[in-house]
Amino acid sequence: MTDFLSRARPGVQHLAPYQPGKPIEELQREFGLARVVKLASNENPLGPSPAALAALKAALQADPAELGRYPDGNGYVLKEAIRARFGWAHERILLGNGSNDVLELVARAFLGEGDDAIYAQHAFAVYPLAVQATGARGIEVPARNHGHDLPAMAAAVTPATKVIFLANPNNPTGTWFERADFEAFMAAVPANVVVVLDEAYCEFVDDAQALSGFDVLDRYPNLIVSRTLAKAYGLASLRVGYAVAGADLIGILNRVRQPFNVNSLALAAAAAAVADDDFVARSRALNAAGRRQWLDGLAALGLRAIPSRGNFLCVDMGQPAGPLFQALLREGVIVRPVANYGLPDHLRISIGLAEENDFALAALARVLAAAGQGAAVAEGAS
Numbered sequence: 001m002t003d004f005l006s007r008a009r010p011g012v013q014h015l016a017p018y019q020p021g022k023p024i025e026e027l028q029r030e031f032g033l034a035r036v037v038k039l040a041s042n043e044n045p046l047g048p049s050p051a052a053l054a055a056l057k058a059a060l061q062a063d064p065a066e067l068g069r070y071p072d073g074n075g076y077v078l079k080e081a082i083r084a085r086f087g088w089a090h091e092r093i094l095l096g097n098g099s100n101d102v103l104e105l106v107a108r109a110f111l112g113e114g115d116d117a118i119y120a121q122h123a124f125a126v127y128p129l130a131v132q133a134t135g136a137r138g139i140e141v142p143a144r145n146h147g148h149d150l151p152a153m154a155a156a157v158t159p160a161t162k163v164i165f166l167a168n169p170n171n172p173t174g175t176w177f178e179r180a181d182f183e184a185f186m187a188a189v190p191a192n193v194v195v196v197l198d199e200a201y202c203e204f205v206d207d208a209q210a211l212s213g214f215d216v217l218d219r220y221p222n223l224i225v226s227r228t229l230a231k232a233y234g235l236a237s238l239r240v241g242y243a244v245a246g247a248d249l250i251g252i253l254n255r256v257r258q259p260f261n262v263n264s265l266a267l268a269a270a271a272a273a274v275a276d277d278d279f280v281a282r283s284r285a286l287n288a289a290g291r292r293q294w295l296d297g298l299a300a301l302g303l304r305a306i307p308s309r310g311n312f313l314c315v316d317m318g319q320p321a322g323p324l325f326q327a328l329l330r331e332g333v334i335v336r337p338v339a340n341y342g343l344p345d346h347l348r349i350s351i352g353l354a355e356e357n358d359f360a361l362a363a364l365a366r367v368l369a370a371a372g373q374g375a376a377v378a379e380g381a382s
């Protein structure tokens with residue numbers, strides 16, 4: 001029998017597959033549960049914007065035979081919507097099958113054996129996956145207060161460094177950095193090192209002073225800003241994301257992009273979603289209220305979360321979180337263990353609808369009580 005693993009690229013041999021959140025139906029089957037609340041993948045609990053849904057239906061109804069044709073490989077309608085909303089010329093926009101695709105394309109275009117890429121400890125799991133698969137070396141820089149230590153990341157640059165991945169806010173911690181710190185970082189990083197600023201959660205940030213990649217993009221020819229339609233825009237299932245950078249960088253990424261990486265329904269829905277500011281505002285407000293609800297509920301249980309600007313909280317359970325994750329599953333609540341991120345005592349919990357948050361908080365209280373934390377928790381909260 002051939003050992004195919006030994007035939008795989010060295011970088012691939014040591015990879016573990018990305019672990020997605022458990023699907024709702026799988027849990028219902030496993031435990032025979034009537035109600036399951038999934039707060040595990042940072043999805044928008046409102047689902048897609050009504051405008052996106054209408055565009056999707058219109059695209060299907062207008063001419064169903066169109067589904068038999070390849071989509072527009074240039075994604076004109078979506079690039080035009082992004083241009084209209086944010087002002088970027090089409091040549092500065094790269095469309096991706098989710099922003100995950102964008103991250104992979106950056107790795108594929110710039111990294112190989114002998115190259116280094118830098119990312120932070122506790123940063124999004126796709127960075128090491130994408131980097132290591134190319135044969136490049138991933139340099140993980142220790143976090144500071146669970147967030148990116150930007151000065152240490154800049155200091156880690158060597159002549160072998162080709163790419164640096166930053167997440168602002170970061171997943172799974174929810175941590176962020178300020179504009180001045182980012183500017184100091186960019187000033188310290190050589191201009192030939194590509195910096196990816198992953199803004200998957202930027203729509204949830206409610207602070208006019210916050211760093212926005214789009215505001216600073218024109219100052220840095222080595223900067224790629226990546227965004228997604230999967231989180232605030234509620235289109236996780238359709239797989240659309242995009243990057244904005246200089247036309248030269250976008251041209252390079254387009255060389256390694258598969259020709260039809262974004263499907264026609266996703267293009268139509270995303271184009272409508274990008275224009276729907278009201279929906280994004282509604283999602284942001286719902287998230288802010290839900291986050292307060294969670295922080296209050298957690299405090300009552302004697303628990304604390306890492307300060308977060310995302311649509312999720314990374315909660316310190318004060319004990320190994322694996323058994324609590326399992327116990328929550330039996331209660332019909334799916335959250336995300338983050339031991340694979342070096343956070344074995346934390347659970348990442350996505351903010352849901354108010355009633356979903358209530359359901360999950362009540363389940364968490366029962367699970368903690370059963371874990372023998374009841375008395376200690378009650379004391380801690382009083």
Ligand SMILES: *Cc1c(COP(=O)(O)O)cnc(C)c1O
Pocket residue numbers: 042097098099100101124167170171198200227228229230236239240241
């Ligand atoms: C969810 C997420 C993405 C990718 O999402 P897509 O669904 O592929 O667009 C990228 N970066 C971070 C930090 C994320 O959490």
